Amino acid sequence: xxxxxxxxxxxxxxxxxxxxxxxxxxxxxxxxxxxxxxxxxxxxxxxxxxxxxxxxxxxxxxxxxxxxxxxxxxxxxxxxxxxxxxxxxxxxxxxxxxxxxxxxxxxxxxxxxxxxxxxxxxxxxxxxxxxxxxxxxxxxxxxxxxxxxxxxxxxxxxxxxxxxxxxxxxxxxxxxxxxxxxxxxxxxxxxxxxxxxxxxxxxxxxxxxxxxxxxxxxxxxxxxxxxxxxxxxxxxxxxxxxxxxxxxxxxxxxxxxxxxxxxxxxxxxxxxxxxxxxxxxxxxxxxxxxxxxxxxxxxxxxxxxxxxxxxxxxxxxxxx
Amino acid sequence: xxxxxxxxxxxxxxxxxxxxxxxxxxxxxxxxxxxxxxxxxxxxxxxxxxxxxxxxxxxxxxxxxxxxxxxxxxxxxxxxxxxxxxxxxxxxxxxxxxxxxxxxxxxxxxxxxxxxxxxxxxxxxxxxxxxxxxxxxxxxxxxxxxxxxxxxxxxxxxxxxxxxxxxxxxxxxxxxxxxxxxxxxxxxxxxxxxxxxxxxxxxxxxxxxxxxxxxxxxxxxxxxxxxxxxxxxxxxxxxxxxxxxxxxxxxxxxxxxxxxxxxxxxxxxxxxxxxxxxxxxxxxxxxxxxxxxxxxxxxxxxxxxxxxxxxxxxxxxxxx
Numbered sequence: 001x002x003x004x005x006x007x008x009x010x011x012x013x014x015x016x017x018x019x020x021x022x023x024x025x026x027x028x029x030x031x032x033x034x035x036x037x038x039x040x041x042x043x044x045x046x047x048x049x050x051x052x053x054x055x056x057x058x059x060x061x062x063x064x065x066x067x068x069x070x071x072x073x074x075x076x077x078x079x080x081x082x083x084x085x086x087x088x089x090x091x092x093x094x095x096x097x098x099x100x101x102x103x104x105x106x107x108x109x110x111x112x113x114x115x116x117x118x119x120x121x122x123x124x125x126x127x128x129x130x131x132x133x134x135x136x137x138x139x140x141x142x143x144x145x146x147x148x149x150x151x152x153x154x155x156x157x158x159x160x161x162x163x164x165x166x167x168x169x170x171x172x173x174x175x176x177x178x179x180x181x182x183x184x185x186x187x188x189x190x191x192x193x194x195x196x197x198x199x200x201x202x203x204x205x206x207x208x209x210x211x212x213x214x215x216x217x218x219x220x221x222x223x224x225x226x227x228x229x230x231x232x233x234x235x236x237x238x239x240x241x242x243x244x245x246x247x248x249x250x251x252x253x254x255x256x257x258x259x260x261x262x263x264x265x266x267x268x269x270x271x272x273x274x275x276x277x278x279x280x281x282x283x284x285x286x287x288x289x290x291x292x293x294x295x296x297x298x299x300x301x302x303x304x305x306x307x308x309x310x311x312x313x314x315x316x317x318x319x320x
Numbered sequence: 321x322x323x324x325x326x327x328x329x330x331x332x333x334x335x336x337x338x339x340x341x342x343x344x345x346x347x348x349x350x351x352x353x354x355x356x357x358x359x360x361x362x363x364x365x366x367x368x369x370x371x372x373x374x375x376x377x378x379x380x381x382x383x384x385x386x387x388x389x390x391x392x393x394x395x396x397x398x399x400x401x402x403x404x405x406x407x408x409x410x411x412x413x414x415x416x417x418x419x420x421x422x423x424x425x426x427x428x429x430x431x432x433x434x435x436x437x438x439x440x441x442x443x444x445x446x447x448x449x450x451x452x453x454x455x456x457x458x459x460x461x462x463x464x465x466x467x468x469x470x471x472x473x474x475x476x477x478x479x480x481x482x483x484x485x486x487x488x489x490x491x492x493x494x495x496x497x498x499x500x501x502x503x504x505x506x507x508x509x510x511x512x513x514x515x516x517x518x519x520x521x522x523x524x525x526x527x528x529x530x531x532x533x534x535x536x537x538x539x540x541x542x543x544x545x546x547x548x549x550x551x552x553x554x555x556x557x558x559x560x561x562x563x564x565x566x567x568x569x570x571x572x573x574x575x576x577x578x579x580x581x582x583x584x585x586x587x588x589x590x591x592x593x594x595x596x597x598x599x600x601x602x603x604x605x606x607x608x609x610x611x612x613x614x615x616x617x618x619x620x621x622x623x624x625x626x627x628x629x630x631x632x633x634x635x636x637x638x639x640x
Contacts, residue, residue: 023468026464077427108460133434147345
């Protein structure tokens with residue numbers, strides 16, 4: 001099976017979710033959110049990891065869908081908490097409906113994600129459910145750290161990396177490991193795949209930070225410099241603050257705190273002078289190499305790994 | 321074991337929850353919410369139902385705690401959605417911290433409730449987990465209907481009863497049934513106990529509606545007429561609208577829509593003229609009798625039922 005087959009399975013599974021017609025105010029925002037496109041990266045990782053050991057992709061589908069529905073739950077609540085107006089090129093749920101809808105439909109999605117996970121009947125079910133519980137809890141911690149960081153100017157790079165590990169990496173990591181467990185893979189392989197997801201998730205976030213400053217507006221789909229505009233901590237801003245001399249650091253903090261349109265060009269100029277773009281690119285490549293090395297060490301035939309390896313490459317070479 | 325022993329077990333279990341110290345902004349609101357008192361009615365029901373068949377209360381404790389933590393999750397989110405400032409005589413979480421805290425700590429509580437439910441290792445585990453998933457989903461539906469009703473003036477009594485069944489009754493019903501299942505009780509008994517909880521939950525909500533108008537302010541702990549002040553649909557207001565003639569109905573709708581201090585006395589006067597207090601009281605007694613009859617039919621020795629029977633009576637004879 002190829003990536004496109006797995007994607008078709010995921011989309012079909014999402015469309016087949018038993019979402020009742022009423023109360024319409026609860027369920028139609030869920031259908032809207034799940035129909036919003038997105039890469040389906042997390043369920044894809046579950047199916048690709050499962051596929052390393054098994055040809056019966058449907059057996060792992062409930063777990064794959066649980067990760068996707070959970071991920072979309074976080075988008076509903078995070079967009080509300082972050083006051084983000086747009087998601088996948090359309091109004092976010094709290095903007096299209098209202099705040100209470102985002103809260104309650106988001107809760108129902110979290111519950112639906114657990115129902116899906118419980119639906120899985122296969123090997124290592126308890127390990128998978130515990131992993132799902134731990135992963136979802138860690139993501140709450142990551143979001144909390146992210147919100148804490150907004151009020152601080154002294155965030156260290158190590159704190160940032162731990163925050164994005166929790167907020168964005170444990171989900172692909174958990175999705176990969178769960179897929180392996182669902183195929184009853186050896187424990188060492190399952191743990192290796194977890195680390196593949198962790199490295200890949202970190203690289204993914206750094207890529208996101210990079211594209212925000214240096215992406216092609218035509219393909220990226222968001223405005224360039226959005227992170228600078230809202231003074232967000234990113235790998236780039238923290239790296240620049242780390243490398244800058246005292247005067248530049250003061251100037252950079254001032255520009256980021258201002259959060260104005262006029263700040264974008266001078267911030268990019270400072271980044272340029274400090275070689276931030278290339279060092280971020282190097283960091284992404286290093287993480288990609290680590291993820292690839294972990295995958296290479298997974299004890300299954302190389303030809304079975306090709307689809308997953310290609311998928312990781314495509315994700316990290318993306319320009320949007 | 322008596323009610324006080326079960327209560328001690330519940331409080332101890334809640335204090336022993338593995339809530340990390342950091343991130344403090346995520347976990348300290350959870351500790352605050354769980355330390356806020358409350359009747360612990362739902363976990364008590366789980367332990368009392370389990371006690372009909374088993375003397376090993378601790379075996380059912382994870383399920384009991386799951387229901388309590390889930391219930392407190394709904395309080396965090398409902399208080400935010402309803403803009404309720406006070407919970408158990410203290411500022412609600414969104415008032416003490418902020419809106420984002422109520423959302424994210426509430427999410428973490430929902431996740432913790434599932435972790436607790438998954439912790440249960442005993443008979444009928446899968447049935448209990450499915451019941452928990454269905455129950456939590458239904459409560460979202462109930463809250464949605466409740467919010468929908470705020471914008472409507474034509475809510476029927478049957479719709480109201482279905483809304484409170486979902487919003488408040490399925491939780492005690494599920495808590496009782498889960499306790500029975502955890503002791504491997506016969507399926508007919510487990511279903512009977514579900515109905516005990518359903519009837520009891522409805523009676524409990526009607527009692528709440530009644531106390532809001534006719535409670536003793538000294539013991540009730542809330543202001544009298546609060547529901548009238550915010551134009552809330554209650555059993556009393558819907559009964560009055562059902563019984564009133566055209567002119568009185570118009571006047572009542574007007575008073576409830578106004579939602580002013582000055583509306584309380586005339587609304588209570590209309591309720592008095594329509595005999596609403598006594599009919600609500602009768603409805604509560606009828607539900608109590610149905611719950612008692614279901615409990616009487618449960619196939620275990622009468623002496624084992626006494627603690628649960630006494631508890632139900634105490635809950636429905638409460639004046640606060």
